[in-house]
Amino acid sequence: MQSSFSELEYAAKKKQTRRDRFLAEIETVTPWSALEAEIEPFYPKGGGRSRPPIGVGRMLRMYVAQQCFGLSDEGIEDAIYDSQSIRAFVGIDLAREAAPDATTLLKFRRLLETHGLTQRIFEAIKTHLADKGLMMREGTIVDATIIAAAPSTKNRAKARDPEMHQAKKGNQWYFGMKAHIGVDAESGLVHAVVATAANVSDVSQTHKLLHGDETEVLGDAGYQGVDKREENRDTRVSWHIAMKRSKRKALPANRLGKLLEQLERAKASIRAKVEHPFHVVKNLFRHKKTRYRGLAKNEAQLFSLFGLANLFLARRSLLALQARGAS
Numbered sequence: 434m435q436s437s438f439s440e441l442e443y444a445a446k447k448k449q450t451r452r453d454r455f456l457a458e459i460e461t462v463t464p465w466s467a468l469e470a471e472i473e474p475f476y477p478k479g480g481g482r483s484r485p486p487i488g489v490g491r492m493l494r495m496y497v498a499q500q501c502f503g504l505s506d507e508g509i510e511d512a513i514y515d516s517q518s519i520r521a522f523v524g525i526d527l528a529r530e531a532a533p534d535a536t537t538l539l540k541f542r543r544l545l546e547t548h549g550l551t552q553r554i555f556e557a558i559k560t561h562l563a564d565k566g567l568m569m570r571e572g573t574i575v576d577a578t579i580i581a582a583a584p585s586t587k588n589r590a591k592a593r594d595p596e597m598h599q600a601k602k603g604n605q606w607y608f609g610m611k612a613h614i615g616v617d618a619e620s621g622l623v624h625a626v627v628a629t630a631a632n633v634s635d636v637s638q639t640h641k642l643l644h645g646d647e648t649e650v651l652g653d654a655g656y657q658g659v660d661k662r663e664e665n666r667d668t669r670v671s672w673h674i675a676m677k678r679s680k681r682k683a684l685p686a687n688r689l690g691k692l693l694e695q696l697e698r699a700k701a702s703i704r705a706k707v708e709h710p711f712h713v714v715k716n717l718f719r720h721k722k723t724r725y726r727g728l729a730k731n732e733a734q735l736f737s738l739f740g741l742a743n744l745f746l747a748r749r750s751l752l753a754l755q756a757r758g759a760s
Contacts, residue, residue, distance in 0.1 A: 503719030506535035555740040572618030572649040582609035600631040615642030621706035628732035
């Protein structure tokens with residue numbers, strides 16, 4: 434297909450922006466064919482006199498761009514018209530066609546939610562990374578983060594989201610949900626995601642974050658007593674849980690106390706990898722607040738976000754593997 438003047442002018446520009454580089458990397462490392470294969474059986478085929486549906490590949494790219502930039506349905510539609518780099522990523526030429534509108538994306542997102550396809554996308558990305566040798570199975574780091582929800586009651590029901598709850602962290606109260614994740618201790622990539630209300634304890638979700646093949650599990654002080662819980666008694670792993678802060682501060686200044694302090698620092702240095710996916714999702718993808726009402730829709734979005742975060746975190750390794758294969 435012949436390029437338009439705007440595309441040629443954009444391709445000839447002297448500087449590549451950070452958005453250009455980011456989208457180029459996501460385009461290269463994403464297993465598009467595998468993701469499209471998960472969606473294709475559920476995607477409408479069209480027929481008769483009705484307008485044929487937009488291709489699944491284009492809608493998937495629009496959805497991925499939406500998640501990566503933390504935009505609403507209307508926001509990503511506007512961004513396609515405003516940004517040449519996003520248009521190129523989605524595959525839109527405005528000289529020949531209009532961008533898919535917000536309603537079309539809404540229907541696509543509901544299709545993903547209804548059939549649990551975001552979880553299948555997450556699993557397909559995990560399989561892709563495992564095939565590349567980037568997902569190990571010996572150790573798991575567990576952790577959780579609070580994602581705020583709108584506390585406002587200025588809506589039709591005159592009430593806050595009933596599936597969200599408040600929880601106290603330190604001296605601060607938060608209203609929203611929790612994203613619990615299990616992370617590969619070697620690569621720092623996410624292999625399990627669970628969403629709960631914010632008042633659900635971290636330790637109660639540990640068994641859902643293990644894949645069953647790990648021999649070591651690490652967690653912060655919020656997972657104290659995890660080995661004594663009923664659901665974990667038959668789990669044959671070595672638990673490495675951080676010492677409570679009050680107990681750590683009370684360590685004696687003798688040799689034993691110094692050795693225990695060194696052990697805590699060593700465990701913390703390994704656990705630090707679990708913060709990287711949270712940083713990508715909350716800061717780079719701008720998902721610090723829930724976008725939808727109810728846990729089901731928000732959990733569906735979390736699968737997409739952490740799947741894309743895995744690709745972002747593994748992008749250098751994936752690009753190096755591709756370059757090695759090409760050479």
